[in-house]
Amino acid sequence: MxxxxxxxxxxxxxxxxxxxxxxxxxxxxxxxxxxxxxxxxxxxxxxxxxxxxxxxxxxxxxxxxxxxxxxxxxxxxxxxxxxxxxxxxxxxxxxxxxxxxxxxxxxxxxxxxxxxxxxxxxxxxxxxxxxxxxxxxxxxxxxxxxxxxxxxxxxxxxxxxxxxxxLTPLPVPGDGEGDEPHEVASVALFVRRARDADPSFALTLENSAAVTEICTLLGGLPLALELAAQRLRLLPPHLLAARLRGRTTVLAGGPVDAPGRHRSLAALAEWSCRGLAPAARALLGRLAVYEPGFGLAAAGLADEEGLEPLMDRGLLVVAAEERGELRLAVPEPVRSYARTGPAGADGGGAVLDAHAERYRRLVAAALPGLTGTGQDRLLRESAAESPNVLAALRRLHEQGDGEAAAAMVLGCRLPWLAQGRLREGLEWCDQVDGDRGQQLPDSLRARLADLSGVFALALGDPQEAARRHRRALALGKSVGDRRQNALASVGLGTALLRSGDASGARSVLVTALSALSAMGVTGGAAEAAVSLAGALHAEGDRRQALGSLDRAEETFRRIRDGRGLAGALRAGAAMALEGDEPARAEAAVREALRLYEAIDERTELPGVLEEFALLLFRTQPAQRPRTVRLLAAADVLRRRTGAEVPQEWRSKAEQTRTELGSRLDWPDFATAWAEGVRMSAATAVTEALSAPAPSRRPVAGAATEDRSLTPRQAQVALLVAEGLTNRHIAARLDISEWTVVNHVRQVMRRLGCTSRVQVAGAVGRWA
Structure with a gap:
């Protein structure tokens, strides 16, 4: 025809x-x-x-x-x-x-x-x-x-x-880094068709978030976007988005002259599944309960047959690829149809229960490795699977399995902290403990209270965190759990330190550190040592504080806990800055940035980006635009997680922004700030690490007595660069070895070096 x-x-x-x-x-x-x-x-x-x-x-x-x-x-x-x-x-x-x-x-x-x-x-x-x-x-x-x-x-x-x-669906917001909503093809199509239905419609700051959510929920599918745009005659964008969250197949109203499959998303999904073999239809119904972006291994599909027929028809698509592993999704509207239509009518509850049980086991299996060698891999996998973990947790909670839900929340401690899911984590702790608290043993309730204190402190409320940790201690004492009590004491001591009670923090942390060390809880003991170093430093005992930090850093390196090591390095960098050692501070912050990048950290990353920006501002004035970009990126990332910093540190960052605004031309400052706002977390880390290391060359205009070398010191520096030892240098110059030691110290001080290797590098730059 x-x-x-x-x-x-x-x-x-x-x-x-x-x-x-x-x-x-x-x-x-x-x-x-x-x-x-x-x-x-x-x-x-x-x-x-x-x-x-x-x-x-x-x-x-x-x-x-x-x-x-x-x-x-x-x-x-x-x-x-x-x-x-x-x-x-x-x-x-x-x-x-x-x-x-x-x-x-x-x-x-x-x-x-x-x-x-x-x-x-x-x-x-x-x-x-x-x-x-x-x-x-x-x-x-x-x-x-x-x-x-x-x-x-x-x-x-x-x-x-x-x-x-x-031909794939149109890109949705978030597919391209830094794209404004109106620049994304799916949003552009939605707005164009919305204006056809309602000429007064416009994309505004007020409705852009709802429009973005609609385009994302519909996966950029053009027919779905056009059907949704027509509904704006009846519903504002935020109500339309709310209606689509549970089921996209409610959209209908296509042109009367269009084929039947194009008149509604339910008809489109039914037509897409037509002719599927029973085995393929059953597999589709099982996969439809997974949130988009699930891994093959997580879904148990490593040896699954029948994937290719679904992928050939577009009923199963590749959502992303991470480190060589495909991440799959059942796209809308097929997913809604398979979950709520005839395809998911039989055994839907059993499929949801199986999904929840699978992710409960995955969380439990990952727990031992989260503070060891596989931390970076496991944290990234946890971040990728977080929508499915949350879906499984909701199912367990709805089914009344309080102990399983509590165990899952506790297993998500480190992943949620790394992902910046602070508010969500706090709410789940309270919900699991509160709704079904009478059914939970005190040991679980104590751990939930302790974890809730950790989230409260990350959200910037040390007083509330201390209250929760004290509750955890009270519950833990009733069951005689010494290990849990010691860990809760670490949380309490850290909260007291953040609230300004250094003496109280030191008293609690010394006891907790002793107990954890005696029980062989190395990771917990290292965390206690970092917090104790902060308390000692606040009381003016710098020597013991540095010793405590060194021991914690050594432990974290030995057990390969990257996130814990990054925290210890940040604490050491702060002390180095106060001791006027910017080079040492910068090296520590750079290593912390690399560690956070490896685990895709979000909660602590804004703070370390700000610390690095302030270091640049102090040591490299030529890097002011980069400093502005890093401060802007840190500000946006922090607002996404809800994490807070002490008022003193916030004041330093605001003061730095004010000074940068006065020293840079306004257009340059505004441009750099806008560029930073559009950065992703990974891009912000790359931006920081690409900053040049500060030069050791004597600064032009500096006082001669501070940076210049005497002829004898220059001779010693050249011989150090040749690799000679102090004894050989003394013999070459016919002076005492002790005199050589003094000359080397003066050379290192005047050149701003901390090792003989750096002296050799500085001499190499003379050439």
Missing amino acids: SVALGPDTELVGRELEAATLRERLRQHPVRLVTLTGRAGVGKTRLAREVVRELGAEFDRVEVLDAAAPGESGRDAMRALVHRLTDASQPAPGDAGSLRPAPGDAGLPRPAPGATGGRILLLLDGCDHEARRTAAETAVALAADPRVVVLATAVEPLGVYGEQLLP
């Missing part, structure tokens, strides 16, 4: 795909191009617009609806093959050529003088029952060099020589 191309349609966000398709069809050796993609992704619209543009370059254009109901579509394809392959059969409407018949409204006319007899055939909707006939048609026409076939289908036709052009 030959059909018209229909009215002109504006393509949004498909410029690259349209240009690629045009070039493919213009290449003379190409005989079959199949535009593949999920139902509703816009294959038909793109194909027809490209055919409309290229039609004049061909002598004849045929457009067939392969998805026509009944036998009409298949009969039309067979008739076309017979007509084109039978040289004695004249073309309809023109006995001497294969030009469009006068009655073919909407078909492009050939350009004057077009030659070669080339034919462009669009086979639209080659899916399900029509796929076999479409493949036979392509094979039959392959012998005719005049014919170029463009097919649209959800999966390849499987014909030899077929060239595939996959």
